[in-house]
Amino acid sequence: MESKSINVDVLESAPDFVKVKLPFLEIPVKMNRDFFNSRLQIGYFQLSEEYPRRKTA
Numbered sequence: 001m002e003s004k005s006i007n008v009d010v011l012e013s014a015p016d017f018v019k020v021k022l023p024f025l026e027i028p029v030k031m032n033r034d035f036f037n038s039r040l041q042i043g044y045f046q047l048s049e050e051y052p053r054r055k056t057a
Contacts, residue, residue: 003044005045005046006022006023006044006045007048008020008021008022008045009021009047009048010047012028014033016033017030017031017032017033018031018033018036019031020036020045
């Protein structure tokens with residue numbers, strides 16, 4: 001079975017997590033940065049916009 005990529009919007013980025021908006025969920029999802037980066041590298045996640053480096057308060 002061939003998997004398709006998912007377009008995600010990065011809403012918030014910190015050293016240990018990334019909060020993203022997935023197209024099939026109403027609420028944002030907070031995930032571990034290692035998990036997110038591994039999915040990004042294999043092409044499972046596609047960024048809709050530029051990936052923010054870090055959220056500033």
